[in-house]
Amino acid sequence: MKGNLMITQYSDNHACRAQWDGSVCYLIRVIAMLVFISAFGYQGLLAKTLRVGVYQNPPKLFYDEESNPAGIFVEIMDLMAKNEGWDIEYIKVSWDEGLAMLEKEELDLMPDVARNFERDQKFGFHSVTALSSWSQLYARNGKSIRSILDLNGKRIAVLEGSIQQKDIIRLSEGYGVVVELFPLQNFNQVFMAVREGAADAAAVNCYFGDYESRRIGLNPTSVVFSPSALYFAAPKNKNQDVLARIDANLERLKSQPNSEYYRILKRWTAESVKYRIPRGFIIGAIILSSAFMVSLIFSILLKKQIALRTQELEIANQEMNLRIRLRTAELEDAMHKAQAADKTKSSFLATMSHELRTPLNSIIGFTGIILQGLAGPLTDEQNKQMQMVQNSARHLLSLINDVLDISKIEAGQFDLSKHSFDLEQSIGDMLKLVSPMAEKKKLGLSRDIRLTHKTILGDQRRLEQVILNLLSNAVKFTELGSICIAAREENEGIVITVTDTGIGISEESQALLFQPFSQLDSGLTRKYEGTGLGLAISKKIICMMGGEITVDSKLGQGSVFRVWIPTKKELEHG
Numbered sequence: 001m002k003g004n005l006m007i008t009q010y011s012d013n014h015a016c017r018a019q020w021d022g023s024v025c026y027l028i029r030v031i032a033m034l035v036f037i038s039a040f041g042y043q044g045l046l047a048k049t050l051r052v053g054v055y056q057n058p059p060k061l062f063y064d065e066e067s068n069p070a071g072i073f074v075e076i077m078d079l080m081a082k083n084e085g086w087d088i089e090y091i092k093v094s095w096d097e098g099l100a101m102l103e104k105e106e107l108d109l110m111p112d113v114a115r116n117f118e119r120d121q122k123f124g125f126h127s128v129t130a131l132s133s134w135s136q137l138y139a140r141n142g143k144s145i146r147s148i149l150d151l152n153g154k155r156i157a158v159l160e161g162s163i164q165q166k167d168i169i170r171l172s173e174g175y176g177v178v179v180e181l182f183p184l185q186n187f188n189q190v191f192m193a194v195r196e197g198a199a200d201a202a203a204v205n206c207y208f209g210d211y212e213s214r215r216i217g218l219n220p221t222s223v224v225f226s227p228s229a230l231y232f233a234a235p236k237n238k239n240q241d242v243l244a245r246i247d248a249n250l251e252r253l254k255s256q257p258n259s260e261y262y263r264i265l266k267r268w269t270a271e272s273v274k275y276r277i278p279r280g281f282i283i284g285a286i287i288l289s290s291a292f293m294v295s296l297i298f299s300i301l302l303k304k305q306i307a308l309r310t311q312e313l314e315i316a317n318q319e320m321n322l323r324i325r326l327r328t329a330e331l332e333d334a335m336h337k338a339q340a341a342d343k344t345k346s347s348f349l350a351t352m353s354h355e356l357r358t359p360l361n362s363i364i365g366f367t368g369i370i371l372q373g374l375a376g377p378l379t380d381e382q383n384k385q386m387q388m389v390q391n392s393a394r395h396l397l398s399l400i401n402d403v404l405d406i407s408k409i410e411a412g413q414f415d416l417s418k419h420s421f422d423l424e425q426s427i428g429d430m431l432k433l434v435s436p437m438a439e440k441k442k443l444g445l446s447r448d449i450r451l452t453h454k455t456i457l458g459d460q461r462r463l464e465q466v467i468l469n470l471l472s473n474a475v476k477f478t479e480l481g482s483i484c485i486a487a488r489e490e491n492e493g494i495v496i497t498v499t500d501t502g503i504g505i506s507e508e509s510q511a512l513l514f515q516p517f518s519q520l521d522s523g524l525t526r527k528y529e530g531t532g533l534g535l536a537i538s539k540k541i542i543c544m545m546g547g548e549i550t551v552d553s554k555l556g557q558g559s560v561f562r563v564w565i566p567t568k569k570e571l572e573h574g
Contacts, residue, residue: 117432444482
């Protein structure tokens with residue numbers, strides 16, 4: 001019995017000791033866990049798998065010959081994943097498939113996505129630019145394509161549904177050239193179509209073009225367009241923590257001149273960057289464009305003087321026709337010479353419009369690339385100077401476009417086309433263009449479209465020009481508050497209103513608002529740059545459409561611009 005008692009006591013003591021040892025071990029594990037979290041944070045414990053789409057667009061991202069994901073975006077993603085403790089699952093998709101899967105939340109991230117108004121409604125984006133790009137035309141050796149005007153009658157291969165397809169259409173319409181588009185499913189097919197002679201030129205992004213052009217045997221042309229900033233996109237209102245960490249990583253990497261981010265870019269793009277931004281190009285182009293601008297303005301002033309003198313001579317001719325026949329003949333000859341000079345001037349303006357716009361668009365695009373840090377980090381002073389160059393180029397381009405339009409109007413060469421188009425879509429497209437400027441000033445931007453029939457007959461491009469001018473002015477002259485554009489049917493027509501909470505316009509200034517070269521008071525002119533032609537051109541366009549444009553404004557309270565245009569039936573008989 002005593003032995004049994006000793007055995008029982010030993011067993012109880014052993015169990016207690018085991019229980020104690022277990023508790024101690026558990027406590028040690030908890031302490032070790034807390035120490036690990038304190039030292040390394042939660043990212044290692046909260047490591048997550050991200051599904052990332054990859055489509056064929058070398059060298060930005062693609063699958064190599066061994067079916068491994070590769071390219072600039074893949075290396076940047078891998079670098080960030082290493083820093084954050086993410087596991088990456090790359091999924092092979094096409095461009096359209098990737099966006100569709102992202103919208104359905106079947107992907108967590110889609111690289112190489114440019115932001116616009118439509119995509120901002122569907123997807124979430126981070127703030128810091130991941131990469132900057134632009135588009136360019138490529139052709140076979142011997143094909144002389146030096147400008148947009150050389151594309152008349154040509155067949156252009158493009159990626160179906162791409163930004164290049166949309167912008168080629170817009171450029172060709174703007175310059176009055178006729179092109180045939182050849183849409184294909186990927187960029188490789190686009191290049192092969194040109195090499196095999198099925199197309200005259202290919203419109204692709206600069207990265208793919210420089211990466212593949214030598215292998216395919218194509219040459220870059222001087223036609224460069226559509227600079228754009230590229231991001232990682234996520235499903236709407238999802239993965240906000242991931243997007244925030246992407247911003248933090250990009251901001252840190254791009255601030256360090258010798259970071260792995262710049263080593264990645266150099267491995268893939270160093271040669272093309274060096275080739276595309278020659279020393280002294282930007283300054284030289286601005287000087288040349290400024291000289292052309294002076295010549296253009298002189299031509300406009302000369303035209304006005306000729307027109308005035310011609311009117312005086314015609315009056316004198318009527319008074320002295322019976323007595324001085326010889327003088328009348330001389331005056332008629334002078335008038336014919338003036339008309340011939342006017343035609344020559346119009347041809348000069350048409351040519352100069354392209355010669356001026358092309359280098360300015362290149363300046364705007366390349367300065368944007370530099371400001372995005374593609375060629376390396378800039379000092380504060382360098383960034384300031386490049387921003388001044390870009391702003392000046394944009395202002396000069398706007399001035400050129402306005403002067404050319406008013407010149408065509410005064411010369412009676414400003415014609416309107418008539419075709420059916422979706423007004424609501426046009427309004428949406430113009431909102432996309434002013435959205436970045438409104439977001440920068442933290443202004444609310446909204447629309448209120450109430451149309452039974454959204455399709456109207458008229459000149460889509462010119463009506464969009466008017467809408468864009470009104471929206472741009474609203475954003476420019478509004479510091480706080482919001483801008484709203486509305487459209488509704490009224491009085492056998494359509495009324496479009498743009499309402500802002502800006503500085504407003506005095507009654508005295510309203511009387512001069514639609515006159516050419518007129519601006520607000522001198523103090524505001526110094527603060528807000530402009531030609532004073534935008535509203536004058538808009539009024540001419542709307543009047544040619546058979547409509548009217550008015551303004552209701554109070555100083556310090558905001559403005560309401562109202563545009564009325566007749567409906568389809570009235571336009572058909574106009």
